[in-house]
Amino acid sequence: MSADSPEQRPTVLVVDDIPENIAAMVAMLQDQYRVRVANRGAKALQLAASSAPDLILLDVSMPEMDGYETCRHLKANPATAHVPVIFLTARTDELDEARGFEVGAVDYIMKPVSPPVARARIASQLTLKQAHDFLRDRSAYLEAEVQRRTREITQIEDATIIALAETRDNETGNHIRRTQHYVRALARALRHDPRFSAQLDDRTIDLLFKSAPLHDIGKVGIPDRILLKPGKLTAEEFETMKSHTLLGRDAIADAEAQCGTRDSFLRYAREIAQYHHEKWDGTGYPEGLAGDAIPVSARLMALADVYDALISRRVYKPAFSHEEAVRIILEGRGRHFDPRMVDAFQGITDEFHAIALRFADPEHEPQRPLSPCHLSPAV
Structure with a gap:
């Protein structure tokens, strides 16, 4: 032509x-x-x-x-x-x-x-x-190209995060996926509560979802003899295990420093890694924080992590039923968990159950020891 x-x-x-x-x-x-x-x-x-x-x-x-x-x-x-x-x-x-x-x-x-x-x-x-x-x-064209590249980078980031999180975690990859979905579901349930709405906008919830898999990244620094031990830890071993929270915090802080920013999803990853074993009543670790002094991100992760530990099958225990896990979480209201988060959880227990079924561990998955850091009077 x-x-x-x-x-x-x-x-x-x-x-x-x-x-x-x-x-x-x-x-x-x-x-x-x-x-x-x-x-x-x-x-x-x-x-x-x-x-x-x-x-x-x-x-x-x-x-x-x-x-x-x-x-x-x-x-x-x-x-x-x-x-x-x-x-x-x-x-x-x-x-x-x-x-x-x-x-x-x-x-x-x-x-x-x-x-x-x-x-x-x-x-x-x-x-x-x-x-x-x-x-x-x-x-x-440039806008479409930026969106395409952003999607690619996000996919690479997400894949890298999952790979890092699975590197030394003695729990399954599905545990990581379940807990990040629990965190997002719980955050969405709380977003309309005026006590949380300012902290749980769409962007923050997305960042929490992205950062949740790194909650136990500090386990890369825990010796295998402790991390993979199937039985009860000694007091000294338990102190070593508890250090994974600080090891995770430091590793993520180093990554933030290399990126030149402390205002990214790594901020939430750092908070979660450091504080997700704190308890509402101040009896947790590593700092014994209590109540609202515990970052919201870590409070969300604490409930999600314990629920998943309860419903998961391990070498020395069967998986608790969803109903039993819900009962134990409710009993931990005001002691282990933020009472407002437990109330929100109570309204979406069916959603937690659906997530657990969607990302269930394969039947042939080898039984693994449960990290002793999950074991506490509250559970």
């Missing part, structure tokens, strides 16, 4: 209620442009919406719907708002010109039309439109 073929020419829509005027404009333009015509404003809107032209030559004085009103409708429609409109008029009043520009016209051509002037002004506006279209398309 040649560059001069009619299919590649810009399309100009001529709108005028006088047939002689339309005929004259068609004769003047048809050698350079594809020309479409309409004799009423309503018809012009229909044609423009069905296949937007590159430029519209619009008569001001028409019955039923004049050029000004037609132009307003064109500019109000996203499909035609970008199409340049040149008014055709015999009026010379400056107020009429001002009114035309106010409704969105880009130029005026006076009647009777001078072909050289009309061609020059049409060509000028089409050149500007081509530049605007290029920039708009380029902007849309």
